[in-house]
Structures are given as C-alpha cells and as structure tokens.
Amino acid sequence: ExxxxxxxxxxxxxxxxxxxxxxxxxxxxxxxxxxxxxxxxEEHVPRHDPHNPxxxxxxxxxxxxxxxxxxxxxxxxDFPALQPDAPDPGEDNCITQYNICQHFFVMCFHPWSDVTxxxxxxEEVVKVIDKWAELVEELGSTYxxxxxxENKGAMMGCSNPHPHCQVWASNFLPNEPALxxxxxxxxxxxxxxxxxxxxxxxxxxxxxxxxxxxxxxxxVVPYWATWPYQTLLLPRRHVxxxxxxxxxxxxxxxxxxxxxxxxxxxxxxxxxxxxMGWHGAPTGPHLTEDNSHWQLHAHYYPPLxxxxxxxxxxxxxxxxxxxxxxxxxxxxxxxxxxxAKPTLYYRVS
Amino acid sequence: ExxxxxxxxxxxxxxxxxxxxxxxxxxxxxxxxxxxxxxxxEEHVPRHDPHNPxxxxxxxxxxxxxxxxxxxxxxxxDFPALQPDAPDPGEDNCITQYNICQHFFVMCFHPWSDVTxxxxxxEEVVKVIDKWAELVEELGSTYxxxxxxENKGAMMGCSNPHPHCQVWASNFLPNEPALxxxxxxxxxxxxxxxxxxxxxxxxxxxxxxxxxxxxxxxxVVPYWATWPYQTLLLPRRHVxxxxxxxxxxxxxxxxxxxxxxxxxxxxxxxxxxxxMGWHGAPTGPHLTEDNSHWQLHAHYYPPLxxxxxxxxxxxxxxxxxxxxxxxxxxxxxxxxxxxAKPTLYYRVS
Ligand SMILES: O=P(O)(O)O[C@H]1O[C@H](CO)[C@@H](O)[C@H](O)[C@H]1O
Ligand SMILES: O=P(O)(O)O[C@H]1O[C@H](CO)[C@@H](O)[C@H](O)[C@H]1O
Numbered sequence: 029e030x031x032x033x034x035x036x037x038x039x040x041x042x043x044x045x046x047x048x049x050x051x052x053x054x055x056x057x058x059x060x061x062x063x064x065x066x067x068x069x070e071e072h073v074p075r076h077d078p079h080n081p082x083x084x085x086x087x088x089x090x091x092x093x094x095x096x097x098x099x100x101x102x103x104x105x106d107f108p109a110l111q112p113d114a115p116d117p118g119e120d121n122c123i124t125q126y127n128i129c130q131h132f133f134v135m136c137f138h139p140w141s142d143v144t145x146x147x148x149x150x151e152e153v154v155k156v157i158d159k160w161a162e163l164v165e166e167l168g169s170t171y172x173x174x175x176x177x178e179n180k181g182a183m184m185g186c187s188n189p190h191p192h193c194q195v196w197a198s199n200f201l202p203n204e205p206a207l208x209x210x211x212x213x214x215x216x217x218x219x220x221x222x223x224x225x226x227x228x229x230x231x232x233x234x235x236x237x238x239x240x241x242x243x244x245x246x247x248v249v250p251y252w253a254t255w256p257y258q259t260l261l262l263p264r265r266h267v268x269x270x271x272x273x274x275x276x277x278x279x280x281x282x283x284x285x286x287x288x289x290x291x292x293x294x295x296x297x298x299x300x301x302x303x304m305g306w307h308g309a310p311t312g313p314h315l316t317e318d319n320s321h322w323q324l325h326a327h328y329y330p331p332l333x334x335x336x337x338x339x340x341x342x343x344x345x346x347x348x349x350x351x352x353x354x355x356x357x358x359x360x361x362x363x364x365x366x367x368a369k370p371t372l373y374y375r376v377s
Numbered sequence: 378e379x380x381x382x383x384x385x386x387x388x389x390x391x392x393x394x395x396x397x398x399x400x401x402x403x404x405x406x407x408x409x410x411x412x413x414x415x416x417x418x419e420e421h422v423p424r425h426d427p428h429n430p431x432x433x434x435x436x437x438x439x440x441x442x443x444x445x446x447x448x449x450x451x452x453x454x455d456f457p458a459l460q461p462d463a464p465d466p467g468e469d470n471c472i473t474q475y476n477i478c479q480h481f482f483v484m485c486f487h488p489w490s491d492v493t494x495x496x497x498x499x500e501e502v503v504k505v506i507d508k509w510a511e512l513v514e515e516l517g518s519t520y521x522x523x524x525x526x527e528n529k530g531a532m533m534g535c536s537n538p539h540p541h542c543q544v545w546a547s548n549f550l551p552n553e554p555a556l557x558x559x560x561x562x563x564x565x566x567x568x569x570x571x572x573x574x575x576x577x578x579x580x581x582x583x584x585x586x587x588x589x590x591x592x593x594x595x596x597v598v599p600y601w602a603t604w605p606y607q608t609l610l611l612p613r614r615h616v617x618x619x620x621x622x623x624x625x626x627x628x629x630x631x632x633x634x635x636x637x638x639x640x641x642x643x644x645x646x647x648x649x650x651x652x653m654g655w656h657g658a659p660t661g662p663h664l665t666e667d668n669s670h671w672q673l674h675a676h677y678y679p680p681l682x683x684x685x686x687x688x689x690x691x692x693x694x695x696x697x698x699x700x701x702x703x704x705x706x707x708x709x710x711x712x713x714x715x716x717a718k719p720t721l722y723y724r725v726s
Pocket of ligand 1: 063340343528536
C-alpha cells in the first residue's frame with residue numbers, strides 16, 4: 029500500500045480567494061524539457077538612456093518632457109481613451125457596458141534605470157509605498173477600484189527596463205477583485221473571521237511555506253499557488269487598504285519587499301521577472317460599506333519554472349480545463365534561498 | 378457630443394460562458410511596441426526525424442518503440458503518476474482533494490512531422506476527428522471529463538513540432554468546464570434554449586464576426602473574445618458531445634477546421650500558434666443527467682497580437698484585475714483573410 033506523498037501523488041488544492049482548484053502534478057517535473065527557451069533578462073541597463081521615455085528630463089511620445097525627478101515620478105499614460113458623453117448602445121443584443129471610465133498612470137520608482145526595488149535603498153522603497161498609498165487615497169475617493177501592478181521583465185510584456193509600475197483606476201469592479209470580494213465575504217460570514225487573517229496565522233505557525241516574515245508582515249507561497257514561484261504578501265494586522273498602513277508598517281513593507289525580491293533574484297541569479305499587484309478593499313462607493321471581510325495583500329506571479337530561461341506555460345489544459353502546477357508549493361526552493369544579500373549589483377553607489 | 382464607436386471607446390463585454398467581463402480598449406493598439414519579440418515558428422521541419430519520439434518507428438523516453446503507424450497514433454504519456462490506494466489526508470487544514478485519477482494521452486495526427494491539420498488531406502483530418510470521438514466515447518464511459526487539447530507552436534509551450542494533441546481524462550470536473558456548465562445551465566433555465574445555440578443563430582444572421590461557415594458548422598470570433606484572434610467553432614445543430622456527430626458532420630468539421638486554420642496561417646504567413654480544445658457535455662456519472670443546456674464547441678486561443686512575432690501578454694492587469702483586449706473582435710482581419718488556399722506548403726505530395 030502506497031501512502032500519500034504530495035511530491036509524488038496528484039491532488040487538487042482549493043484556492044479560497046478564487047473558489048477554484050489547482051491541479052498539483054509534481055511528478056511531471058521529471059519530464060525532460062525540449063521546448064521553448066527564453067532570453068535571459070538584460071544584464072546591462074544604462075543608468076540613463078537619452079532615448080528612454082521614462083528617464084528624467086527625456087521627452088515622451090506625446091511631446092511632454094519629464095521633470096528632472098529624483099524620487100518617484102507619476103504621469104498619466106500617453107494613450108488615454110476619450111470616452112463618449114452619451115454612448116449609444118446600438119442594436120446589438122450581446123451584453124455590453126458602455127459607461128466605462130478608466131485612467132492609466134505610469135509611476136517610475138527611481139530616476140535610475142539600472143535599479144530594481146530590491147536594489148533600491150529602504151528609504152527609496154518607502155517613497156514608492158507612500159506614493160501607492162497616496163494614489164489609492166486620492167483615486168479611491170471616487171473610483172471603486174484602483175489597481176496597482178508591476179510587470180517586470182520582457183517575459184512579462186514589460187517594454188521598458190526602467191523601474192516602474194502602473195496604476196489603472198476604473199469606475200467598475202474588475203472580475204478578479206469582484207471574485208475575491210465574494211469569496212472573502214462568504215468566508216467571513218461563515219467563520220466570523222477574515223479569510224486571509226486566519227490563513228496568515230496558520231502559515232505563520234506551520235512555517236512550511238513561509239518565504240520571509242517580520243513582526244508586521246508575512247510572505248508565503250500560498251497553499252494554492254498556481255505559478256511555480258507565486259507568493260502572497262500580507263500584513264499580520266487586519267488592514268483593509270494600503271493607505272491604512274502606519275509609517276512603521278510601511279517601513280516594514282519596504283524591508284520585506286526588498287528581502288522577498290532579493291530571494292527571487294538570487295534563485296536563478298537574474299533580475300527575476302514577475303507581475304505583481306495589490307488587492308485591498310474596494311473604494312469609491314464601497315468606502316461607506318462594511319468591508320471587514322477584506323485583508324490587504326499583494327500577489328506576485330513570476331513566470332519561471334525550471335531555470336532563468338524555462339518558463340511555465342499556462343496553455344492548453346490550463347486555459348481549457350484547470351490550472352496545473354508541476355512542483356508542490358512546499359518544494360519551491362525560494363523558501364530556502366537567501367534574502368540577505370543581493371547577488372546582483374547593478375547599482376554602484 | 379461624441380457618439381459611441383467600439384473601435385475608439387473603451388467598453389466591457391460580457392462572456393456568458395464564464396460569467397466574466399472583458400475590457401475592450403482598442404485605442405491601446407495605437408501605442409508603439411518596444412517589448413519582447415518572439416522567434417517566428419520554425420519553417421523547416423523534417424518529415425521524419427530519427428530523434429523525434431513522436432515519429433513512426435522511433436523509441437520514446439521510456440524505451441517503448443512507436444509502431445510504423447500510417448494515420449493517427451495514440452499512446453499513454455510516459456510520465457504518469459502512480460496514485461496512492463488509501464491516501465492519508467494528514468493534518469493540514471488547507472483544503473485538498475486526494476482521490477484524483479487522471480490519464481494523460483498523446484495523440485499524433487499523422488506519420489509526417491512536416492504537416493499540420495490545415496495541410497493534411499480532408500480524409501486524414503476526418504480520421505483525427507473519429508479518434509477524438511472514439512476517445513470521448515471510451516474514456517467518457519467512466520471519466521466525468523475528457524479534455525482534448527492541442528498546444529501548437531513553441532510559443533504555446535509545445536515542445537515537439539510533430540502534429541499532435543493531448544487527451545487528459547480525469548475523475549473530477551475541472552474549473553473551466555464546471556463554470557461553463559453552471560453558466561449554460563442558468564441560461565437554459567432562464568431562456569428555455571441552449572445559450573450557444575441561440576448565440577450561433579444570432580451570429581449567423583449578423584455575419585459581423587463570422588470567420589467561416591458551412592451548412593453544419595460555424596466559426597466566429599466570439600463577441601467576448603479575450604485573445605486577439607480567438608475563435609469559437611460549433612455545430613449549428615444541437616449536439617452535446619463530439620461522439621454524437623454524424624459521419625457527415627465529421628466531414629463538415631474536417632472541412633471547416635482546414636479552412637479556419639488556413640485563414641490563421643495566411644494571416645501572418647506562418648504556421649499559426651494556438652491552444653485549442655473541445656468542450657462538450659460532461660461524461661461518466663453525468664451521462665445519465667439532463668445535459669440539454671450544453672452545446673459542443675471548440676475554443677481556439679492563439680497568442681499573437683500584432684504580427685508573427687509580437688504576442689499579446691496576459692500579464693499584470695489581466696492577471697490581477699480583468700482580461701483586456703487591444704482591438705475589437707469585429708476588427709480582427711482574420712475574418713477577411715482567405716481560407717481557400719494555404720500560403721504555406723510544407724507538404725509536398
Ligand atoms: O504536456 P506538455 O506539452 O509537455 O506541456 C505543455 O502543455 C501542458 C498542458 O497544457 C502544460 O501544463 C505545460 O506547461 C506545457 O508546457
Ligand atoms: O501597458 P504595457 O506595459 O504597454 O502593456 C503590458 O501590460 C498591460 C497590462 O497588464 C497588458 O495589457 C499588455 O498586454 C502588456 O504588454
């Protein structure tokens with residue numbers, strides 16, 4: 029009789045934030061890989077490139093000139109949509125929502141192109157967090173959803189190596205936060221406790237999937253991770269939105285982000301590609317509602333699987349049936365790589 | 378006052394098969410692209426490669442020798458999981474399903490590596506369809522879900538240029554079909570008609586998004602397409618599963634598949650990458666249930682956006698908030714490219 033071993037035996041894990049299941053087939057890692065190999069991330073990014081539209085003092089596509097900024101720098105995207113005043117829904121009976129309003133912002137983290145968050149100083153990262161909080165506060169006063177996200181690396185569709193993120197504010201609640209809202213609400217109603225607070229406590233006790241922890245923050249490979257090196261970053265205290273973080277918690281966040289991202293970079297000794305973003309309680313009209321089922325958190329979704337150049341393809345079965353991962357969340361060795369010292373030194377300062 | 382123009386104005390479209398919304402921001406196509414460029418698909422694939430484990434007569438990784446097959450060829454994947462008899466759920470209170478049973482099959486379409494479905498003869502494609510039907514019939518007699526899918530092209534994680542698909546049968550209903558089942562059932566209850574039958578009728582009348590149509594079949598860019606060149610292929614008659622297709626309908630399917638895929642290939646004059654797969658009513662224990670809300674269909678999800686080498690990145694905002702497309706489904710010119718003659722001629726015969 030064989031007894032269960034998560035590394036050997038296929039199983040399904042429940043993702044309570046999305047009400048879906050992920051198929052874990054760790055034995056599939058034994059297959060040889062003969063498929064596509066990616067270009068490793070660029071190693072030599074100039075500190076200032078006169079042709080890079082994100083660098084201080086340069087001209088953007090629309091003719092505007094960037095200020096000579098020395099910290100973060102925010103601008104509204106150069107290709108916004110001019111929305112109609114009184115849209116005519118036409119005769120189409122496929123279902124459409126026309127009254128869309130969305131703003132796209134780009135936010136540079138630093139004046140230099142040759143740094144990334146883990147290579148920035150702690151005080152510099154705090155400034156990024158402060159700006160995020162300010163944007164959620166301001167845009168969130170009217171918009172129901174303010175999505176902060178960073179696409180890092182060419183593999184993640186990022187077309188500019190300068191450290192930056194995007195902030196898209198919309199007058200609708202997008203699918204993912206709407207789903208997460210439903211799931212967190214249902215859990216809270218049933219268990220009288222926010223889902224992610226209970227989960228964080230369990231993980232902090234078990235320690236099996238903890239990547240970095242501090243007194244205020246926790247970064248784990250969630251039990252239901254679909255991307256091989258996916259992590260979930262969240263405060264230990266019950267916090268609804270990023271702008272609710274205290275000054276101390278922002279310092280703590282800068283600290284844990286730098287350590288988490290250094291671990292990522294050290295894993296394959298490259299500047300690790302990923303998409304990340306923040307999810308917190310909805311804003312705008314939702315500010316006056318009870319959102320105590322929510323807990324602020326960030327998702328990190330890195331595409332790599334086997335090495336710096338072999339990614340996980342979320343294709344065929346994943347698109348049509350179910351997400352599937354090839355090694356267990358407990359196996360991913362980012363948990364063990366060091367986060368103390370970056371092996372990458374773009375920055376000479 | 379500006380009146381609504383889908384090509385200029387952002388809007389949301391409802392996907393009735395998934396109960397989600399897709400954000401359409403066609404104006405974003407005006408942005409210049411400075412991001413990652415993919416390798417175009419390989420142009421010269423040898424007809425027989427002695428080292429390719431999918432070719433007739435060759436040895437696979439597990440030592441088995443392929444027969445000298447001259448049509449389709451099916452084998453069970455060489456890296457199956459040996460599942461435990463009596464799994465021990467352990468103390469973990471994260472939710473897990475341990476009683477998983479899944480079979481992975483690989484199915485070659487043709488003995489030659491230098492053909493693809495649109496370059497195969499109609500009779501050869503009919504044999505592929507017959508084999509699909511046979512597998513759904515056989516595996517579906519016990520398994521609730523039999524997922525037939527094809528990952529085509531290195532860009533889609535396909536590691537072997539030999540024309541083939543995969544068939545994964547499982548003792549659970551995966552997320553995507555479970556969601557689609559719920560949505561189709563709710564629509565049917567409300568409207569007394571299967572969702573996709575009503576939809577196909579509308580599209581066939583409107584003609585705006587039809588890519589290819591025959592007397593029995595319809596291929597459209599669905600109103601809610603998320604991938605730029607996504608299509609939906611379905612019979613006009615109410616058919617629950619692929620094994621319910623008549624001989625005539627299978628011929629018709631071979632015909633429309635070849636024309637649809639030729640259009641794809643002709644679009645950028647490359648062997649077009651995609652993931653495709655079939656969704657039909659669930660099987661196994663569901664065979665005795667009323668599944669009249671279901672309609673058989675195939676989804677084609679191609680990754681390209683701008684050209685043979687620039688794909689659509691489903692990253693940041695898409696992963697964290699909502700799928701977003703950069704040109705309207707009505708704009709995608711695959712609707713206009715010819716499907717009559719392949720511009721690609723790997724096959725000399
Ligand atoms: O089974 P293959 O072709 O080795 O692998 C490919 O298809 C699978 C099913 O869609 C995916 O899980 C893999 O990520 C992909 O590389
Ligand atoms: O806005 P960017 O960086 O030009 O574009 C990138 O991020 C967007 C938001 O995640 C995606 O829709 C694009 O596919 C991706 O290439």
